[in-house]
Amino acid sequence: NAGVMQNPRHLVRRRGQEARLRCSPMKGHSHVYWYRQLPEEGLKFMVYLQKENIIDESGMPKERFSAEFPKEGPSILRIQQVVRGDSAAYFCASSPLLGGSTDTQYFGPGTRLTVL
Amino acid sequence: KQEVTQIPAALSVPEGENLVLNCSFTDSAIYNLQWFRQDPGKGLTSLLLIQSSQREQTSGRLNASLDKSSGRSTLYIAASQPGDSATYLCAVTGNFNKFYFGSGTKLNVKP
Numbered sequence: 030n031a032g033v034m035q036n037p038r039h040l041v042r043r044r045g046q047e048a049r050l051r052c053s054p055m056k057g058h059s060h061v062y063w064y065r066q067l068p069e070e071g072l073k074f075m076v077y078l079q080k081e082n083i084i085d086e087s088g089m090p091k092e093r094f095s096a097e098f099p100k101e102g103p104s105i106l107r108i109q110q111v112v113r114g115d116s117a118a119y120f121c122a123s124s125p126l127l128g129g130s131t132d133t134q135y136f137g138p139g140t141r142l143t144v145l
Numbered sequence: 146k147q148e149v150t151q152i153p154a155a156l157s158v159p160e161g162e163n164l165v166l167n168c169s170f171t172d173s174a175i176y177n178l179q180w181f182r183q184d185p186g187k188g189l190t191s192l193l194l195i196q197s198s199q200r201e202q203t204s205g206r207l208n209a210s211l212d213k214s215s216g217r218s219t220l221y222i223a224a225s226q227p228g229d230s231a232t233y234l235c236a237v238t239g240n241f242n243k244f245y246f247g248s249g250t251k252l253n254v255k256p
Binding site: 060062064069070071072073074077084085120122124133134136137138139141 | 188242243244
């Protein structure tokens with residue numbers, strides 16, 4: 030069973046361009062979470078999605094950021110008109126269940142976005 | 146809003162020492178608490194998961210405790226080794242099982 034896959038692993042964009050980050054959850058997992066890690070900081074929750082639904086986007090910046098998890102294919106985190114402050118590591122995690130105390134999330138290797 | 150704090154932010158110890166990393170959280174309504182290890186430029190490796198009803202978990206040289214009522218957890222590392230050098234992240238789960246992370250403790254174990 031392959032783990033959570035993210036691509037690309039490294040992404041370089043110039044200011045004003047769009048960044049698309051992809052996450053393929055573990056097989057059988059229908060819950061996906063996105064987190065952002067700024068340099069020298071911990072991870073911050075951005076958004077939680079189930080197939081075709083955004084459940085909690087309380088951590089998403091109000092503008093330029095969007096996420097989706099379609100019925101088929103990977104989850105996508107999209108950043109429009111990137112700025113230098115968007116440079117960070119973006120981690121995706123997946124989970125098979127919701128709400129139990131033994132539930133955990135399995136993290137992908139992250140996508141490191143650099144905005145020039 | 147849940148806030149997770151880790152102390153110290155950085156720690157440097159000689160090889161062989163036993164050490165304690167601290168984590169505190171403001172809202173005791175958690176599902177579980179998890180300790181992760183992160184190597185530079187890498188993803189997260191789960192070390193220990195403590196359910197909200199548990200007091201501690203052990204794995205090899207690692208022992209993690211949880212005092213939910215006081216909002217505290219400690220990660221104890223016995224007989225530290227240079228290979229333990231990494232950043233250790235504490236995270237608690239809240240609504241929708243999302244994680245709230247601390248900023249981490251950067252550990253350096255000197256040979």
